[in-house]
Amino acid sequence: MFARRTILTGFAAALLAGCQTTAQTASAVAIGAIRVDTGPLAAKGQSATAAAIRPMLERELAGLRTAGRGGATLEVTVTGLYLTSYAGGQAVTLGNDTLESEARLIGADGREIARYPILAIMAPSYGGAWYRPDVDQRRIEALVASNAQWIRRAVGG
Template sequence: MLVRRTILIGLATTMLAGCQTIGQTTPPVAIGTIRVDTGPLAAKGQSATAAQIKPMLERELASLRSARGATLQVTVSGLYLTSYAGGAAATLGNDTLESEAVLVGPDGRELARYPIMSIMAPSFSGAWYLPDINQRRIDALVANNAQWIRRAVGG
């Protein structure tokens, strides 16, 4: 019994050794400027949606801004809305919004880089038959993405 317990504890310790999030938080970095780039999304043929997402994400992240500090550069690279007609997605997939948040210090040096992928069920935003369902799905993804960015940068 003692040998089995020792092996299990050793195995658990080994598995958790690589996990960096247990008990650790990212120290907050003062952010003076927030820049959102939706160019990669527009280059994929989603220019109207990219133009819509940019101010939405800027508004969501505005609470991170302080008088001066690092620059937060967020690049939105992908938006995928699955086919959805109630009950379940036709492709059995989820809606996703991909971005990357980069903290750049006042000296121009990259401080941190955080790839962010928001994944949500298409049913999360309500009834599929309402005319604004796709807009509500995008709104939910942007809010979720901003929440993960705030968490990543310690805000």
Template sequence: MAETMLARRAFLIGIAATTLAGCQTTAQTAPPVAIGAIRVDTGPLAAKGQSATAAMIKPMLERELASLRSGHGATLQVTVTGLYLTSYAGGQAVTMGNDTLESEARLIGADGREIARYPILAIMAPSSGGAWYRPDVNQRRIEALVASNAQWIRRYVGG
């Protein structure tokens, strides 16, 4: 009986390990590429009626990514395509999901050809901006999303 239970347990652990190994996601990070210029386009976000927010996000993202610039090399083109701030009044029971910032990062070579393309989706809890009753809570939520988005971009481009 004990041997059967041990054999069954070993079998189940083997299945679980195999399943988990198949479910692991490996980030497709590129070998580091020298980046000479960084361009951030928030036009698609502005076109969705969020022009004031798009104007705020552009310099934030440029500042976050500035450390990637090496003076010469490929161009990092980041296009911000979506922003969603869920309603938030404090506490998990009141939220209707997470905040998200969508972008696409592309590395463009000196010859104009695309070297790589990375869709980026930063997801954060609406509480990431701190206390819901502060007047600047939404700006702080956006700042947290921009920082997360930039972190994913740095990870993918090898910076």
């Protein structure tokens, strides 16, 4: 009969072995172009918000461009935005704000090099005071900045 410590140690080792992944070396890929598609978000009835998010995300990711025309293309598709109900304070917050996207690196030959699902999750209070008239705009800006930061981290920029 196994001791409890042996069983727990074996379980922990198996869990850690299952969590290990092979990291793709995306940092070696020079990015020549960045494309942001907010069409899926617009198709969900959020066309005005999708139109506002696109230039924000392009601006946030512009620093990743490291190559000329011959480099890879970073394609980002924004697939979802959820702003929870918020009126200030923890007691009335019904969840977190989220911005979902997918970043893909496409090589100069058209092959997909890497794909990264990205989900930025933030408390609605990151947009500042709930009673200001531009609170939703600031919440979206905070989500876009967070999403771009996760994309930069994923592609090694």
